[in-house]
Amino acid sequence: MTKAQLLILLSAALYTVSSNALSPDxxxxxxxxxxxxxxxxxxxxxxxxxxxxxxxxxxxxxxxxxxxxxxxxxxxxxxxxxxxxxxxxxxxxxxxxxxxxxxxxxxxxxxxxxxxxxxxPPCEHWRIAAKRAEEKGDIEHAKKDRNQLKRFCN
Ligand code: HEC
CATH class of the missing domain: 1.10.760 (Cytochrome Bc1 Complex; Chain D, domain 2)
Structure with a gap:
């Protein structure tokens, strides 16, 4: 591997790390x-x-x-x-x-x-909210929470 290739590899690795890292603040x-x-x-x-x-x-x-x-x-x-x-x-x-x-x-x-x-994604929250809405007979909200669950929580 040349020096240039090594540098590219290194900076790609660093970028991956820093793109997920939080700033000091x-x-x-x-x-x-x-x-x-x-x-x-x-x-x-x-x-x-x-x-x-x-x-x-x-x-x-x-x-x-x-x-x-x-x-x-x-x-x-x-x-x-x-x-x-x-x-x-x-x-x-x-x-x-x-x-x-x-x-x-x-x-x-x-x-x-x-x-x-x-x-x-707040899957637990949507499960709780859907159950509560169903118990109250609030079909519209229950449906909304179930849709979020399907979309983001599998
Ligand atoms: C005592 C409970 C409580 C605490 C503690 C609390 N929140 Fe909240 N927060 C709420 C509630 C209830 C809402 C939803 C109602 C609203 O939007 O005002 C909310 C909504 C928000 C919103 C959305 C506001 C909007 O535009 O409607 C932000 C931003 C927020 N909180 C930030 C914070 C931050 C940052 C902290 C900590 C420093 C914090 N909250 C602590 C209860 C709390």
């Missing part, structure tokens, strides 16, 4: 994330907050870039309002999130972690 944010996980734990029955998988998707769809994602999330978490909430379904089902007035520096790191993490 996100690593710190991950350590602080249990403050959110108490409610955003997708396996909870009944749920106290929406799974972060869906929160992250909505934020990615509704913000301009990574900086906007973090900025909007931090300002929501400090002082949630109906106007700034974008997870309408969760607001209807669970009510508005209580404020978490933590220092900006901490919230920035947590939001950076939520931006970068590869959350697994």
């Amino acid at each position: 996100a690593v710190e944010g991950k350590g602080l994330y249990p403050a959110c996980h108490v409610c955003h734990n997708q396996a909870m029955d009944p749920p106290l907050g929406p799974p972060m998988w869906g929160v992250q998707r909505r934020y990615k769809k509704n913000t301009l870039d990574n900086e906007d994602f973090v900025k909007r999330m931090v300002s929501f978490v400090k002082a949630p309002t109906m106007e700034s909430a974008i997870h309408d379904e969760a607001v209807v089902q669970l009510g508005l999130m209580p404020p978490m007035p933590l220092p900006d520096e901490i919230l920035n790191k947590i939001a950076t972690y939520i931006l970068e993490e590869n959350f697994l």
